[in-house]
Amino acid sequence: MECISVFDMLKIGIGPSSSHTLGPWRAGERWIAQLKKANRFHKVERISVDLYGSLSLTGKGHATDYAVLLGLSGADPERIPVDTIDVIIASIKNTKVLLFNNEHPVTFDMATDIVFHRKFLPFHANALTFTATINGRKHKETFYSIGGGFVVQEERKISKQNKHIFYCTFPYPVENGVQLLKFCEQLKLPISGVVLENEKSIRDQETIDYELERIWNTMLECMFVGCHTEGNLPGGLNVRRRAYDIHKTLISDDLPFEDPHEWMETIRSTEVKFRQILKWVSCFALSVNEVNASLGRVVTAPTNGSAGVIPAVLMYYLVIENHEADFEHIKKFLLVASEIGSIFKKGATISAAMGGCQAEIGVSSAMAAGALTELLGGTPEQVLVAAEIAMEHHLGLTCDPIGGLVQIPCIERNSMGAIKAISAAELALDTDPKNVKVPLDKVVNTMWETAKDMNTKYKETSEGGLAVGVNMSDC
Structure with a gap:
C-alpha cells in the first residue's frame, strides 16, 4: 500500500x-x-x-x-x-x-x-x-x-526504489474510510490523532509542527496578498480580480493592520451576518486562486486549481467560528484534510486530466468538509459523512478551462467548493452515521467510475464545455 x-x-x-x-x-x-x-x-x-x-x-x-x-x-x-x-x-x-x-x-x-x-x-x-x-x-x-x-515514471510507479513516494512503513496504513475508522476505534483517537501517529513514524514532532505551520502561513499570506491586489489577471482573458473589490466592501479602510496575523484579528471584529459570512468565505477562496492564476505561491490542496477551498474553510473557522483557535486547531484541520485527500488519491484520482474537476474541487471540498467537522466536535464517523456529502454533490463536474487558463470557471468553483464544504459539515453534525445510505468509500469508487466514463474533452483539454462555448475573443 x-x-x-x-x-x-x-x-x-x-x-x-x-x-x-x-x-x-x-x-x-x-x-x-x-x-x-x-x-x-x-x-x-x-x-x-x-x-x-x-x-x-x-x-x-x-x-x-x-x-x-x-x-x-x-x-x-x-x-x-x-x-x-x-x-x-x-x-x-x-x-x-x-x-x-x-x-x-x-x-x-x-x-x-x-x-x-x-x-x-x-x-x-x-x-x-x-x-x-x-x-x-x-x-x-x-x-x-x-x-x-x-x-512518476511508468516503469517505476510500483517500484520500491521510487524514493519520491513513501511505501507503507506507517504503523496504521490507511487505504479507505473503513480502515481509517478501525484505527480510530482501536487507538481511541480522532482522525487527526491517527494521522499524526503515522507522521511521527517518519518525522519528529518538531519537524511536523514546523512544516505544518509553514504550510498554514503560506496559505494565510496567499489570502492576504490576494485580498490586497487590484487589477486584471494575466493570460489574455482580462479577468478582473474580485477578491480585492469584495474585501473593500467587507472591511473599513480605517481599521489598522500591517501583516496577515493582524489582518485576521481585524476581520474578527467585523460584522458577521449570514451574507457577510458568505462573502468572506468567497473572498478568501477567490483571493487564493487569483494569486494562483498569476503564477503566485500557493499550497496544493490537493491541487493548485483547487487551492482556495481549504484555506477559505479553515479561515472561516478561525475568524468566524472560533476566535480562540490556535495552532493546534490548524494542525488538526490540515491533518484530517490530508488524510481524506489521500483516500481519494488511492481510490480514485486527484488529477483533472483523469477525472475532471470532481477530482480537484470535489476532493478539496470533501477534505475541507471533513476537517471542519472534526474541529466542530464531530466524531470520526461524522467526519467521513461530511466528506461523502461534499463529494456526492460534485460528482461529474467537468474540467473545461477557457483558453486553458486556471481562471474561468476554476476560480469561482473554489468559492462554491468552500461553501459546499461548510454546508456538508453542518449536515454531517446533525446526522447519525448509522442512518447514512452512502458511505465515503462508495462515493470514492463512484467518482472513479464516473471519471472513467467521462468524455476526454471534459478532462482538462479545453476541447469541451465552457472552453468551446465561450471563445477567447468573447472575453
Whole structure:
C-alpha cells in the first residue's frame, strides 16, 4: 500500500496548476538528479522537451513551458522569489541559453526545443519526455504528472526504489474510510490523532509542527496578498480580480493592520451576518486562486486549481467560528484534510486530466468538509459523512478551462467548493452515521467510475464545455 504523508498532499509551489506547472517543474528536477547519478549531467550538449496530452492541449494556459524551464534551471518552487520568474524566462528566450541546474549552460530555443504534441500517451493524460543529447546520442526519460504535484515514471510507479513516494512503513496504513475508522476505534483517537501517529513514524514532532505551520502561513499570506491586489489577471482573458473589490466592501479602510496575523484579528471584529459570512468565505477562496492564476505561491490542496477551498474553510473557522483557535486547531484541520485527500488519491484520482474537476474541487471540498467537522466536535464517523456529502454533490463536474487558463470557471468553483464544504459539515453534525445510505468509500469508487466514463474533452483539454462555448475573443 502506498503511504501518503500530509506533506505529499499539501505542497508549497507556484501556480497556476499542480499537475501542469508544479508536476513538470518537479519532473525537471528529477531528471537532473538522474543525469547526475549516471554521471551524464555535465556531458549534456542539448536539451529538448516533448509535452503530450493534456500537458500539451492546455500547457500554454497553465504555463507548463515556463515550469519546465524553471525546473531545468534549478529553481525551487517553494522558495523562488516570484518576481524573478519572468526574468529567468526572458533570459532564456533572449539568449537561447539555458543555465542547466544553474550551473551548466546549454543551447536552448523555446520555439523549437519545447514541442507540444496533441496525442496522449497510454499511461496517463499528463506526459512529458526530456531528451538530452550527449556525444551525438539521444537519451530520453518520460515522466507523468499524475495530479497534485505527484510525478512518476511508468516503469517505476510500483517500484520500491521510487524514493519520491513513501511505501507503507506507517504503523496504521490507511487505504479507505473503513480502515481509517478501525484505527480510530482501536487507538481511541480522532482522525487527526491517527494521522499524526503515522507522521511521527517518519518525522519528529518538531519537524511536523514546523512544516505544518509553514504550510498554514503560506496559505494565510496567499489570502492576504490576494485580498490586497487590484487589477486584471494575466493570460489574455482580462479577468478582473474580485477578491480585492469584495474585501473593500467587507472591511473599513480605517481599521489598522500591517501583516496577515493582524489582518485576521481585524476581520474578527467585523460584522458577521449570514451574507457577510458568505462573502468572506468567497473572498478568501477567490483571493487564493487569483494569486494562483498569476503564477503566485500557493499550497496544493490537493491541487493548485483547487487551492482556495481549504484555506477559505479553515479561515472561516478561525475568524468566524472560533476566535480562540490556535495552532493546534490548524494542525488538526490540515491533518484530517490530508488524510481524506489521500483516500481519494488511492481510490480514485486527484488529477483533472483523469477525472475532471470532481477530482480537484470535489476532493478539496470533501477534505475541507471533513476537517471542519472534526474541529466542530464531530466524531470520526461524522467526519467521513461530511466528506461523502461534499463529494456526492460534485460528482461529474467537468474540467473545461477557457483558453486553458486556471481562471474561468476554476476560480469561482473554489468559492462554491468552500461553501459546499461548510454546508456538508453542518449536515454531517446533525446526522447519525448509522442512518447514512452512502458511505465515503462508495462515493470514492463512484467518482472513479464516473471519471472513467467521462468524455476526454471534459478532462482538462479545453476541447469541451465552457472552453468551446465561450471563445477567447468573447472575453
